[in-house]
Structures are given as C-alpha cells and as structure tokens.
Amino acid sequence: MKSTKKLWLIFGPVIIAAVLVWGILLLPLNHRRVTNTDLKRSAVSLSTNVYHGTMLKQAAFSKNYVPFMGSSELLRMDPLHPSVLAAKYHRSYQPFLLGSAGSQSLNHFFALQGVHRQLQGKKIVFIISPQWFTKHGQTPDAFGYFYSPLQAIDWLLTAKDSASTRYAANRLLSMPSGQSSSVMTNALQKVADGQEISHSEQLFLEYRRRMLRNEDALFSKIKLDRHWERVKKGERQLPTKDSNQILTTTAIQLAQKHTSNNDLGIDNHFYAQRLRGSRINALRGSQKHFDYRYSPEYSDLELLLSEFKQMHTNVLFVIPPINQKWSRYTGLSLPMLKQTASKLKYQLNSQGFNHILDMTSDSRDDYMMEDTIHLGWLGWLKMDEAVKPFLTQPQAQPHYHLKSYFYTKNWQQALPQKEGSH
Amino acid sequence: MTDAEKIYEILKDLTDEDLSEKGDTNLFETGLLDSMATVQLLLEIQTELNVDVPVSEFERSEWETPNKIIAKVQTLK
Amino acid sequence: MINLQPYSNPTYFAIILSGLLPVIIGLYYGKRLKIYESLISLVFLIFTFGGNHWHQGIALIGYTIFQVLLTIGYAHYRQQKKNQTSVFVTMIVLSIIPLAIVKLTPLFPANHGFNLGFLGISYLTFKTVQVLMELRDGTIKEISASQYLHFLLFFPTISSGPIDRYRRFLKDYENPPARDVYLQNINKAVFYLFQGFLYKYIIGYYLGTRLLPVVTHLALGQRLAFGGTGFSWYLLAYMYVYSLYLFFDFAGYSLFAISISYFMGIQTPQNFNKPFASHNIKEFWNRWHMTLSFWFRDFIFMRFTFWIMKHRWLKNRVRISQLAYLVNFLIMGFWHGVTWYYIVYGLFHAGAIIINDYWLRFKKKHQDKIPHNRFTEYFAIFLTFNVVCFSFLIFSGFLDKLWF
Numbered sequence: 001m002k003s004t005k006k007l008w009l010i011f012g013p014v015i016i017a018a019v020l021v022w023g024i025l026l027l028p029l030n031h032r033r034v035t036n037t038d039l040k041r042s043a044v045s046l047s048t049n050v051y052h053g054t055m056l057k058q059a060a061f062s063k064n065y066v067p068f069m070g071s072s073e074l075l076r077m078d079p080l081h082p083s084v085l086a087a088k089y090h091r092s093y094q095p096f097l098l099g100s101a102g103s104q105s106l107n108h109f110f111a112l113q114g115v116h117r118q119l120q121g122k123k124i125v126f127i128i129s130p131q132w133f134t135k136h137g138q139t140p141d142a143f144g145y146f147y148s149p150l151q152a153i154d155w156l157l158t159a160k161d162s163a164s165t166r167y168a169a170n171r172l173l174s175m176p177s178g179q180s181s182s183v184m185t186n187a188l189q190k191v192a193d194g195q196e197i198s199h200s201e202q203l204f205l206e207y208r209r210r211m212l213r214n215e216d217a218l219f220s221k222i223k224l225d226r227h228w229e230r231v232k233k234g235e236r237q238l239p240t241k242d243s244n245q246i247l248t249t250t251a252i253q254l255a256q257k258h259t260s261n262n263d264l265g266i267d268n269h270f271y272a273q274r275l276r277g278s279r280i281n282a283l284r285g286s287q288k289h290f291d292y293r294y295s296p297e298y299s300d301l302e303l304l305l306s307e308f309k310q311m312h313t314n315v316l317f318v319i320p321p322i323n324q325k326w327s328r329y330t331g332l333s334l335p336m337l338k339q340t341a342s343k344l345k346y347q348l349n350s351q352g353f354n355h356i357l358d359m360t361s362d363s364r365d366d367y368m369m370e371d372t373i374h375l376g377w378l379g380w381l382k383m384d385e386a387v388k389p390f391l392t393q394p395q396a397q398p399h400y401h402l403k404s405y406f407y408t409k410n411w412q413q414a415l416p417q418k419e420g421s422h
Numbered sequence: 423m424t425d426a427e428k429i430y431e432i433l434k435d436l437t438d439e440d441l442s443e444k445g446d447t448n449l450f451e452t453g454l455l456d457s458m459a460t461v462q463l464l465l466e467i468q469t470e471l472n473v474d475v476p477v478s479e480f481e482r483s484e485w486e487t488p489n490k491i492i493a494k495v496q497t498l499k
Numbered sequence: 500m501i502n503l504q505p506y507s508n509p510t511y512f513a514i515i516l517s518g519l520l521p522v523i524i525g526l527y528y529g530k531r532l533k534i535y536e537s538l539i540s541l542v543f544l545i546f547t548f549g550g551n552h553w554h555q556g557i558a559l560i561g562y563t564i565f566q567v568l569l570t571i572g573y574a575h576y577r578q579q580k581k582n583q584t585s586v587f588v589t590m591i592v593l594s595i596i597p598l599a600i601v602k603l604t605p606l607f608p609a610n611h612g613f614n615l616g617f618l619g620i621s622y623l624t625f626k627t628v629q630v631l632m633e634l635r636d637g638t639i640k641e642i643s644a645s646q647y648l649h650f651l652l653f654f655p656t657i658s659s660g661p662i663d664r665y666r667r668f669l670k671d672y673e674n675p676p677a678r679d680v681y682l683q684n685i686n687k688a689v690f691y692l693f694q695g696f697l698y699k700y701i702i703g704y705y706l707g708t709r710l711l712p713v714v715t716h717l718a719l720g721q722r723l724a725f726g727g728t729g730f731s732w733y734l735l736a737y738m739y740v741y742s743l744y745l746f747f748d749f750a751g752y753s754l755f756a757i758s759i760s761y762f763m764g765i766q767t768p769q770n771f772n773k774p775f776a777s778h779n780i781k782e783f784w785n786r787w788h789m790t791l792s793f794w795f796r797d798f799i800f801m802r803f804t805f806w807i808m809k810h811r812w813l814k815n816r817v818r819i820s821q822l823a824y825l826v827n828f829l830i831m832g833f834w835h836g837v838t839w840y841y842i843v844y845g846l847f848h849a850g851a852i853i854i855n856d857y858w859l860r861f862k863k864k865h866q867d868k869i870p871h872n873r874f875t876e877y878f879a880i881f882l883t884f885n886v887v888c889f890s891f892l893i894f895s896g897f898l899d900k901l902w903f
Contacts, residue, residue, distance in 0.1 A: 003527075003678055010686050014693075101716070145712050182502035182550055189551075279723035438863075456781070457796050458820040461804040476636035477801050 024218075025211045034059040041224040043096040044083045044231050046075060051098060051107075052148035053220035054114035054213070061118035065096040066391060069108050070127030072101035073320060073374040077227060078258075079234035080251050080380035082125075082387060088235040089242040093391045095125070102142030104132040105300035106171055112307055113151040116158075119311050123391055127318045128301070130292045130340045130360075131373060137296035140175050147177040149184070150212035153205050156187055161194050163404045164306040171300065183208075247381055255367035255377040264325045270371040280329075288331035292340040294413050298347065302406040305351065309400040316355040316390045317348055318383055321362045323369040334363065339415060346416035352400040357386040425471055426492045432466040433488060445489040450482060463491075473498050502550030503543075505658045506699070506755040512692070518543065519762055523685070526764045531675045536763070543654045548617060555617035562597055562620065563651065566627045567644055569593055570634070574642045577634050587635045594631055598624040602837055619658040621834060625794055626651055630665050632798055639665060646672070655759035659752055661770040661790040671765045681764060688761035691754045699751025706744035714740050715897070722901060729901045734892075741895050742888040746774065749788070775887070778879040779859070780851045783887055791831075800827045820856065825849045835894070844894040851886055 034056060042056045043065055050056050061067070068074065068082060074097045077084065082095045098111055108126075112119070132138075152172065159165045169192035172178035179185050183204050187197045197205075237254070239246045261268045266275070275283070308315050319341050327334060341360045348356055359375075362368050362382065370376025375383065405411055423431070430442045437454040441447055449455040455463065464475045473495055485491055503511055518539050525532040548556035573590045601616040630647070633639040650668050676684060714737040721731035753770035760767035774787035784792045804823045813819050825846075832845020862869055892898065 003682060006682050006686075007527075010682070010689055014689055141712070181508075182504075185502075185551060274720065278727070282723045282727055457800055458804060458816065458823070461801050461808065462816070465805065465808050476638060477797065477805055478633045478636035478638040480797075480801075 025214050026207075027214065028210075038221060038224065039063065039065065040087075040094075041228045042221075043094060044077070044227045045224045046097055046100045046227060047223055048146065049220040049222055050224070051100075051103070051111055051146060052150065053216040054150060054154065055216050056220055057096070057098075057115045058118050060096045061115055061122070064093055066093045066123055066125060067098050067112075067119070068095040068125045068127070069098045069111070070318075071099050071103050071129050071132070073127060073129070073370075074098075075100055075227075076370040076374045076376050076380075077230045077234060078370060078376055078380070079237040079254060080247070080377050080384070081231075081234065082380065082384065084231050084234035084238065085242075085380075085384055087231055088238045091388070091392065093123075099146075102139075103146045104138045104142070105297060105304045106138050107143060107146040109168065109300070109304045109307055110148060110151040110155060111146070112304075112311070113154040113158075116311055119313055121312045122314075123395070124308065124313050124315045125318065125387055125391070126304075126315050127320060127375075128344060129320065129373070130322075130337060130344075133292040133295035133297045133340060135291070135295060138175075138300060140177075143175050144177045147175070149181070150209065150216060152177075152184065153209045153212065156184075156191065156197065157202065157205055157209070159191060161191075162306075163407060164303055164402075166192055166194060167299065167407050168303055171303070244381070244385065248378070251377040251381050252367055259367075264329065265323055265366060265369065266326065266371045267376070283330055285331040287327070288333070290332050291336055293336060293343060293415060296412050298343070298412050299407045301344075301347065302402070305348075305353065305400075305406075306402055308353070309402055312397075314355065314395050314398050315353060316357065316387060317344075317353065318357045318386070319344060319360055320373070320375050320379065320383075321359045321368055322373050323371065324363040326369075326372045327363070337363075343416055347406055347411075351402050351406075352398055354398070355390060355395075357383065359383070425495060428470050429467070429492055429495065430488065432463060432470060433491075435466075436462055441488050445492075446487050448486050449488070450486050460485075467495060471495060471499075502552050503546040505547060505654075506695075506752060509700075512755075515543065515759060516762070519759070523762055526675055526681050527678065529675055529678060529681075531672070531764065537649070540649075540652065540654050544652060544657070547654070547658070552618075558615050558617040558620075562615070562617070562623065563648070565597070566594065566623070566651065567647060570627060570630055570642060570647060571644055573631060574634055574639075577637070578641065582635070587631070590631050591628060594627045595624060602833070606837055622657070622660050622662060623651060625660075625662045625791075626665070629662075629794065629798060632802075633665065653760075653765070655763070655765075656756045656767055659749075659756070661753055661756060661767050662794050663765075663767055663790070667768075668765065676764055684761045684764065684766070688758045691758035691761065695751045695754035695758060697751075698747045698754060703744060703747035703751050706740055707748060710740050711737075711744055718897070719901065729898075734897075734901070737897060738888050738892040741897070742891040745891055745895075746771070775884050776880060777883050777887075778876065779883055780848065780855045780886065781859075783883055784848075784852070787887075795827055795831055799830055800824070803827070817856075817860075821853050824852050824856075828852070838896065838899070840893050840896050840899055844890055847890050847893060851890070 038056065039060050042050045043060060083097065085091070086094050099108065103111075155168070159168075169188045173185070173188050173192060178188055183201060187201045187205065190197050190201075237250070239250055255265075258267050258269075259265050262271045262275075264271070322332065322334075322337060324334070326332075327337075337360055341358050345356055345358060348354075359368070359379065359382065362379070365378065367377045368375070368379035368382065370379075427442075430440070433439075433441050433449075436459045437449070439454065441454075447454070460480065461477075464477065464480065467473050467475055475498060479498075484494055503514065505511065522532055522536050522539065525535075544559075545556070548559050569590060573586075576586065597615055598620055601620055604616070630639060630642070630650075634642070646669060647665075649672060650663070650665055653663070653668070656663065675681075714733060717733040718729070718731060718737040721733050722729045724731035724734075750771040757767045757769065768790055770789055770791075772786040772789060774783055777783035777786050784796075800823050803826055804819055807813055807819050807822070808816075813822070828845040828849035829842070830845075831848075832842040835841040835844070
C-alpha cells in the first residue's frame with residue numbers, strides 16, 4: 001500500500017468524525033420543539049440537566065410555570081407537595097422546581113441566567129433554608145455540582161458593571177468552577193475589577209455559548225421522567241375538592257400513617273434508612289453548636305435579590321420550620337433559629353421584599369415536617385395557604401431599593417438591632 | 423565448569439528448576455525470576471564469574487532467557 | 500494571557516496537533532525538525548505554565564536550571580573517573596530537596612504564599628534521580644545540556660508521566676523512524692488518542708462527575724452506620740466507583756501523553772496493562788502505573804536489596820525482600836504526599852505484597868495439593884481487585900473526610 005493511502009486510512013475517519021461533531025455542536029439547534037409533556041416532566045424532574053440548561057426553562061416560563069426555588073425539601077413529594085396540588089386542581093399556575101440538596105443562593109443566581117426575558121415582571125416562590133447559612137456558606141463541591149458554564153457565560157455576556165456584578169464575579173472566581181477554563185477565569189477577573197471583557201474574549205464566549213446551547217438542546221431532555229409518576233400517584237390520594245379543610249384531614253391521615261415507627265414525627269422510610277439503631281444515638285446533642293446567624297450566605301442571598309430586582313419579579317419568600325422534636329434531640333437552638341429568621345426578614349423587608357412566610361414559629365406543631373428539616377404534609381399545606389393567593393391573585397407592583405451594605409462582611413457577621421443601627 | 427554451566431547452576435539455585443535444556447525460557451514472563459531473585463542473580467554473577475553488572479545495566483529484555491544471560495555475560499567480560 | 504491545562508479539553512488537542520503538524524510532516528519525510536520542535540515545546544510550556552499559572556512557570560525555570568547544573572556537574576565529575584559515594588549521595592539529596600520541600604510545605608500552614616511547586620515536579624524528579632543513578636553506574640557516560648533538557652522538559656509527559664528513561668528517550672529522539680515504522684506509530688497514536696477520549700472523557704467523566712458526587716453524598720450521609728465507623732454499603736459503592744474512576748481518568752491521561760509522544764516519534768512506554776485482571780498484588784504492580792512501579796523496582800527495590808546483600812547485613816533473603824518492600828512502598832506513600840492516608844496506602848501495599856509472597860512460596864511448596872482451575876483463577880482476580888479497591892479507598896482520602 002502506498003504511504004499516502006495509509007495516511008488517509010489513519011486520518012480520514014478522524015477528520016470526518018471531527019467535522020461531524022463540530023457541525024452538530026455549531027448548528028443553530030436551540031429552537032427544538034418542547035412539548036407540554038416535556039414541560040410537565042421537567043417541572044418536577046429536579047434533574048441537574050434541567051437546572052443547568054436554559055431551553056426547557058425558557059419554554060416553561062413563557063407559559064404558566066412559576067419557578068419554585070429551594071433545596072432538598074423540593075424532593076419531599078408527598079401528596080401535599082405544591083406540584084401535586086397544582087396538578088390535581090388544575091391551578092392557573094404550575095410549579096417549576098429548581099434546586100435540590102446542596103443548591104443555595106449563589107447557584108440560584110446563575111440558574112436564572114438566560115431566562116430574564118421570560119421571567120420579566122412575573123412571580124417566583126423561593127424557599128430559603130436556614131441550613132444554608134453556615135459559617136463558610138456555600139461549599140465549593142456542591143456549587144460545582146449545580147454550576148453550569150452556559151449560565152455563567154450567559155451572565156458574563158450581559159453583565160453590566162455594578163456592585164452585584166463584581167460581587168458575583170469574585171464569588172465565582174473563589175470557586176474551582178470559576179477556574180476551570182482560562183478564558184472564563186480571565187474574563188471573570190476583568191469583570192471583578194470593573195473592566196470590560198475584550199472583543200476576542202467575547203467572540204470566544206459566544207462560540208462556547210453556541211456549543212453549550214446545542215448540548216442543552218440535545219441532552220437536557222434525558223431522564224426527565226424520574227418523579228412524574230410520584231406526582232400522579234399523589235394526585236390519586238387527594239380529595240376531589242380543593243378545600244383547605246378536607247385537605248387538612250387528608251394530610252393528617254397520611255402523616256400519621258407515615259410516621260408510625262418513631263416518636264420524632266419522622267417519615268418511616270427516612271427513619272429506617274438514616275437513623276435506625278445506634279445511628280441516632282450519635283446525633284443526640286450533636287447540633288448544639290450549629291449557628292446560622294453569621295454566614296457569607298447572607299451576601300449570596302443579596303446577589304439573588306439584585307437579580308429579582310433586575311427582572312422586576314414579585315417573590316414570595318418561605319422560611320421553613322424545623323421539626324422541634326428533632327431539634328430537641330440534637331440540641332439545635334430554637335432561639336438561634338428565630339434570630340436567623342429575624343435577620344433574614346430584616347434583609348428582605350428593609351429592601352422592599354415584603355412577601356415573607358416565616359414558618360419558624362410552627363416548629364412545635366405536629367406533621368408540619370416530613371422528617372428532620374424538610375417540609376411535608378401539613379407544612380406544605382400551610383405554605384399553600386400563602387402560595388395560592390399570592391400566585392392566583394394580582395399583586396401590587398413591588399418597589400425594591402437595594403443597599404450594598406448587605407454585601408459586606410459586617411452584615412454577614414451582624415445581628416439586626418431593633419433600630420437598624422448600621 | 424564453563425560460564426554457561428555456572429549460570430545454569432545459579433539459575434537452578436534461584437528457581438529450583440534445571441533450565442539447561444530450556445535455554446529460551448522467558449524467566450520473567452513465567453514468573454521464575456522476580457525482582458528479588460534478579461538481584462541475587464546479579465550478585466551471584468559478580469561473585470562466581472567476576473563480572474560486574476550495575477543494576478542500571480539490567481535491561482529486562484536483554485536478560486529474559488538463560489541464553490540471553492549467557493550472551494550478555496560474555497559481552498561484559 | 501492564555502493558559503492551557505494539558506489534555507483538559509478537546510480544544511487543547513486541536514491546538515496541539517496543529518502546532519505539531521510541521522513536526523509530523525518532517526518525521527513523515529524521515530527528518531526531525533529539531534529547532535522547530537524545541538520552539539513549539541517552549542510555546543506549549545509557556546501555555547501550560549504561563550498566564551495565571553506564572554508562579555509555577557518561575558518555579559519550573561528555577562528548578563530546571565538547578566537540576567541541569569547538578570547533573571552536568573556530576574557528569575563532569577564522573578568523567579574524571581572519580582566516584583566517591585559521599586558525592587553521589589549529596590547529589591541525590593540535592594536533587595530531591597525541591598520535591599521534599601514542596602511535599603512538606605502543606606504541613607506548615609503558616610507558610611502560605613511561599614511555594615516552590617509546579618505541576619509535574621514529582622515526575623521531573625524521577626527523571627533527574629534516574630540520570631544521576633545511571634551516571635554513578637556508568638551506564639550514562641556523557642550528557643549534553645540540550646539533550647538533557649529535551650528529555651526533562653518533553654512536554655507531552657511533563658505533567659503526569661509516563662516516566663521515560665533517558666537512554667531510551669534519546670535513542671528515539673536522535674533516530675527518526677523509517678516511514679513505514681512512523682506510519683505504524685501514528686496509526687497507534689490515533690488509536691491511543693481515541694482510546695483516551697473514551698477512557699477519560701466518557702467513562703471517566705461519567706464515573707467522576709456524575710456518579711462519584713452521588714455516592715460521596717450517600718456515603719457521607721452514613722457517617723453513623725456500623726457503630727459509628729461509617730462503614731456502609733454506600734461506602735462500598737464509593738470504593739468501586741472511585742477505583743474505576745481513578746483508573747479510567749489516569750489511564751486516559753496516560754494514553755493522551757503516549758499518543759502525542761508517538762506523533763512526535765517518541766515511543767513513550769505504556770502506563771497501564773489491564774491492571775484489574777491481575778491474579779495477585781505482585782502482578783498488579785506490573786500492570787498498574789507501570790512506569791512508576793518499574794522506576795521504584797529498578798531504582799529503589801533492586802538497589803536496596805543489592806546493597807543489603809552485598810554488604811551481607813541481613814542473611815535471610817525472605818526478610819530482605821520484606822524489608823525492601825516496606826521501604827519501597829513507604830517511599831511511594833510519602834511521594835504521593837505527607838498525609839496519613841497516603842502513608843497507610845503505602846504500608847497496606849507493602850503488607851499485601853509480603854502476604855502475597857508468603858502465599859506464593861507456600862503454593863510452590865504444595866503445588867500438588869493446591870487446585871488450579873478456572874474457578875481459582877477467577878477467585879484470585881476477584882480477590883486482588885477487591886484488595887486493590889480497598890487500598891484506593893484509603894488512597895482517596897475519603898476516610899479522612901468520613902472520620903475527621
């Protein structure tokens with residue numbers, strides 16, 4: 001065989017493969033059809049593909065889907081879960097769940113990139129877990145798990161210099177995710193310093209965005225049906241009438257049935273899986289020193305608030321309670337939790353975010369929680385009492401006035417005084 | 423005793439096998455010689471045959487059969 | 500300024516192969532374009548160690564100058580037929596000192612800001628020590644600064660190996676292959692490249708980025724299992740996922756380095772040979788991270804045993820080998836880093852290989868009584884795989900997270 005022919009045999013397939021892959025990734029694919037079934041499923045899938053992407057979210061928020069942002073509690077899909085209630089009673093809104101265990105304010109900030117247009121002037125429900133507000137705040141590992149380069153690029157290409165923008169760039173730079181590509185890192189550094197990104201960086205980022213959008217269009221529909229069946233099953237267990245009174249009875253019956261193997265009001269399955277036997281003993285008194293009052297997370301939250309303001313969205317904030325039987329066992333301080341809630345409310349109210357449902361006083365009541373710190377049955381129902389009117393009735397246009405003080409270490413380490421002494 | 427005989431003698435000591443009829447057996451692939459036994463082989467060659475073999479000189483592919491060892495020792499003499 | 504981390508994304512390969520195109524064409528016509536090759540190597544080194552990694556670049560330059568002076572100096576000394584052991588030992592110690600400082604720095608957290616380290620320093624140290632030892636043995640007689648630099652800074656393998664040998668490298672470098680041999684080389688290079696894509700970007704990605712965080716989370720959720728030790732089924736899952744991830748990620752990386760070397764007409768040695776099909780730990784070390792374990796075999800284990808036997812400090816050969824394994828794997832543990840889990844990992848493998856040796860001797864003695872069939876072979880592979888995976892669980896440092 002001649003050498004040139006051999007060369008073709010070696011490199012021919014490689015060249016063809018490279019051209020094909022490149023071609024597929026650079027074709028304008030992002031207007032792929034999204035069906036209503038896709039939306040129904042992706043709204044409850046809690047899949048990272050959906051969280052990382054923009055295509056499905058754009059389609060959903062153009063319709064009557066409302067972002068329900070939060071973390072691990074979103075997975076507690078008992079029949080009183082907001083998604084089940086909205087589906088069963090054909091409410092005028094349908095929740096689109098964003099977030100699972102480990103996703104906090106900073107991830108949510110990026111998760112809203114690429115959907116500004118669709119969310120402009122709309123409503124959002126946001127469940128803030130006090131558990132996010134630890135001494136070190138967002139862990140880099142969890143951030144990396146929910147981080148999406150597509151959203152980061154969407155943000156970089158539209159960001160205008162401001163205190164929030166610089167803060168976001170610095171936060172991303174402090175995470176390994178922000179160091180994973182050198183062009184990104186350099187661009188972030190410029191934005192953090194208040195400079196413009198260069199023309200060549202912009203071109204490169206646009207080229208990357210085209211590829212990432214195509215990946216999103218090609219792959220984000222994978223494994224969408226994970227939780228859809230649970231929603232359908234939940235619907236079958238609900239009464240036909242959307243009445244708070246009947247639903248309360250249903251919730252109590254279900255909760256009694258599912259918390260029978262322990263005295264702590266914890267779901268049987270959760271208890272058997274995580275706490276059975278000697279495991280629970282080690283947790284006695286283990287959370288005495290937990291403190292959610294001082295945390296960098298307060299500034300990450302501020303970043304998210306600036307995003308809400310930019311989109312003129314009206315947001316209902318929910319601060320969930322903690323299972324009091326459980327917190328007694330672990331020694332978690334309830335006064336500390338109340339102070340955490342007060343600090344959060346101060347940050348929200350003082351800037352014009354006035355729709356807040358603080359459930360921390362409901363910690364004592366039975367069946368509020370599905371397990372230790374996650375809303376369930378009556379808790380979901382109580383939340384629904386606020387969510388339903390908020391989303392189905394017209395709300396006054398909010399007026400937000402943000403203060404950069406909330407980005408400072410001082411605020412992270414402060415407790416609000418009665419008169420707001422800063 | 424010739425050098426070859428001496429080498430087979432050493433190998434018999436190390437492997438418990440008489441290899442004088444099987445001069446092309448691969449000593450490493452068959453597991454007859456491990457690193458430890460190899461070091462012993464080099465030392466024995468040094469004392470019995472007065473050939474100094476530094477460990478660096480030991481390139482496995484050049485020492486993998488009894489015949490190759492005999493040839494190698496001849497070149498080093 | 501652009502910074503490119505080796506083999507980190509597909510763009511890197513596009514850039515590297517276009518940069519190497521003249522080299523490839525040159526080799527196709529039987530010529531090594533030495534000047535161009537040196538220049539392009541320099542450019543890639545700047546991409547790797549420049550930009551926001553510039554402090555690593557400075558460290559690399561300082562390190563390289565130091566090692567070149569050391570080696571050339573020692574070669575000069577040896578050419579005068581002088582060969583004092585004290586001089587040799589001093590040279591080795593000096594050569595290892597930068598690595599030792601880098602490895603010990605994390606133990607003194609107060610010292611942050613001060614860092615001599617750069618990506619690949621441990622792999623370069625293997626090369627420098629190897630050359631010094633061969634100069635001592637007289638198997639390397641002369642050394643030119645330019646050839647030595649090419650060997651040391653050969654960019655496809657600079658960050659994580661495979662660890663080549665000086666004489667072997669030079670033979671390839673100075674003798675461009677004939678056309679049909681080179682065509683076979685690049686045929687293999689393309690194959691290794693795609694095998695690497697499969698290993699690192701598909702299998703390794705799935706295991707490391709998709710599966711590992713999930714099992715990590717689940718296993719950490721079981722901290723209190725089994726009487727508070729954290730031993731749970733999820734930990735077992737973590738152990739297997741991590742072990743497979745480690746293999747596919749690292750083997751993929753090695754394949755990339757080998758592939759690029761082959762494009763450049765350098766037949767860098769293989770690093771992995773189906774390690775999980777080993778029948779015992781000894782065989783495992785002949786198949787896993789081979790260039791590292793062969794380096795340790797040739798430059799630690801064999802020299803150590805040679806030295807002990809020559810001086811007759813220990814008579815019992817079994818004891819000598821056991822001691823040598825201990826020293827060998829302990830050094831390997833420390834090389835990975837000065838943490839309890841790397842050191843325990845080293846001791847664990849020393850223990851495993853010592854037990855393995857007992858068994859092999861026992862088996863040899865009772866050959867007629869011990870059955871050997873397909874089932875016993877599968878059992879041996881299964882057992883070895885699990886022992887190895889357990890050692891990787893130690894190595895992963897996950898137990899440190901779980902317990903402390």
